[in-house]
Amino acid sequence: MMTLGTAQISSSVAPAAFFAHWADTAAWPEWSADTEWVRLDGPFAQGTTGVLKPKGGPKTKFVITVLTEREFTDVSQLPGAKLTFRHQVDVDETGATVVRVTASLTGPMTWMWNKILGKGIATTVPRDLNGLKAAAEAKAEVAA
Template identity: 65%
Template sequence: MMTLGNARITSAAAPAAFFARWADMATWPEWNADTEWVRLDGPFATGSTGVLKPKGAPRTKFVIAALSDSEFTDVSLLLGARLTFHHLVGAAPAGGSDVQVSVTLAGPLARVWNLILGKGIKETLQRDLESLRAVAEAASEARA
């Protein structure tokens, strides 16, 4: 398994605000600049599947591999590899949230996929997480 990137933020928004954004997959393009669209074929729950369309790339099937009150892991099923986005969310010491995202590739064609995707993911992961923070905080302020 190889790590493509890691990102971390703290936010004034509660952990639930991040899970609300992740669950509303149709809105992912609002904060994820590399995503054209996402469709979840069922509830936001462990084992649910869907399809996403990265910009400039073919549609990709994914599965929600883990979901709890502190974790959301989705796995894109690539030819000969699995691209895993592992999200951890916890309460920050001063209130709000601490959010971490790591992206890994595994499988016999992982090195090939790293050449195709690795640089782009590494370059945009932190930016996309910061955009997600802005959306989660704006939604939290609107409810307050």
């Protein structure tokens, strides 16, 4: 496995708020600057497939492989490799919500996909996570 990018943020917003934003795939472009659109073929649930269109890139199919109260993982099958985005939410000892996102590659063509995607994903993972944090906190302020 090769890690392409990873990021972590802390927030006072409850973990469920982050899952609500992930589940609203139509709104991903609002906080993910490199995403043109996302469509799910069913509910936001383990096993559901979907398609993501990155800005300037080809449509990419993915499947939600893990969905628990603490983790959301989606996997895209690339020729010769799998691209995995793992989203984890925890609450630390102070009561703050901690969100981690890690993008990784596995498979025999990992080296090639790293050259194609590596720098871009390393840049977008922290930027998108900060965008998600801003969206979740703004929505929480409006609700308060």
